[in-house]
Amino acid sequence: MGHLHSHDHSAGHDHSHTHGHAHNHAPKVNEKNRTRVGFAAFLTGVFMIAEAAGGYISGSLALIADAGHMLTDFAALAMAWGAFTIARRPATWKHTFGYDRFSVLIAFVNGLTLFLVAGLIVKEAIERLFIPGEVLAGPMLWVAIGGLIVNVVVFKILQGADQDNLNIRGAVLHVLGDMLGSVAAIVAALIILQTGWTPIDPILSVFVALIILKSGWALIKDSAHILLEGAPENLNTHDISEDLLAHIPELLAVEHIHAWSITPERPMMTLEAFVAPETRLEPVSTAIKERLLEVFHIQHATVDVMRRDKSV
Structure with a gap:
């Protein structure tokens, strides 16, 4: 279950963060x-x-x-x-x-x-x-x-x-x-x-x-x-960003995507996603992780979802 933090900033932006992991830390060895x-x-x-x-x-x-x-x-x-x-x-x-x-x-x-x-x-x-x-x-x-x-x-x-x-x-x-x-x-x-x-x-x-x-x-x-923490060959961060924006309507932007792998069987990813101020965060985080698992086979994803004005 992700954890939620809300912050009020003088600039007028409400940033809320949800970090979730669709994975198990136990080693996967056949x-x-x-x-x-x-x-x-x-x-x-x-x-x-x-x-x-x-x-x-x-x-x-x-x-x-x-x-x-x-x-x-x-x-x-x-x-x-x-x-x-x-x-x-x-x-x-x-x-x-x-x-x-x-x-x-x-x-x-x-x-x-x-x-x-x-x-x-x-x-x-x-x-x-x-x-x-x-x-x-x-x-x-x-x-x-x-x-x-x-x-x-x-x-x-x-x-x-x-x-x-x-x-x-x-x-x-x-x-x-x-x-x-x-x-x-x-x-x-x-x-x-x-x-x-x-x-x-x-x-x-x-x-x-x-x-x-x-x-x-x-x-x-x-x-x-x-x-050397190189991105897995089958993961293109630009393609991932476009796919998430196309299939999750609440998203305004997806930025700072980082992909690497522990072993070829264990790809990892972190990213920041931005939504409108009135959007609930947890469902968006869950949708992102489910999409990453279903389409890109990423079981371990750390997703940071933040609210910001559409005009930004």
Whole structure:
């Protein structure tokens, strides 16, 4: 329920304020996300060890690169699981929005790790091109096939989770990079088996690294936008103002609209709305919040409704 304050000013304007919130401060964390990420982390960690061993034995950079990427996958998934676990904690007087932002911070870190992995792969690939090594294509092929199967299973597990969540998106990007890495390793193994041309191994590794860079940049950009309090991409403050004025006849003006988000699933907004002196405030506040929820899916809105003369 909003609270109402009335003030008399010498300038002759009667300002009344109503602040209301159509939301719940409790953290909104999908337990399904947490369970799926935890299981995906376990599968990834187990096969990462097998793939690293296979890459070392066969001498394949493509396999070692994929295992290195799987290591960051495991770390990313484990951190995501931890983020979901922490985000379940209730809001406190020190953290009034709860701990949902922690998951966005972890997503940002995951994006940075993708850049690091891509850089290490490119560095090693350049060295391999100048100093080629022996590659045992047979073991390389079978380990790469096993890696592809595991990645497909993990990808399917994560597809059942909430795709709007940045941590889930980050995990999916990691796994997609791994799948491409496994495919590259399979192609490289087949070419080496048929032709004996080992440079294909580091060449395809660089191709995978470029794809990893693209995924990492997208994750860093989206998570940084939220951390910097950027407006959600689907919310245009000008459109919101026009929509409210068109559908709530009591409104004279809508000003000072500020939009941001705690996570992609939790957009927030504050605004000031002006009505005629004789207008009741609470119904207008309720109508604004209902419209914001219905049309723009904003569950948390702080609305300041004030009276002023139509001539102002």
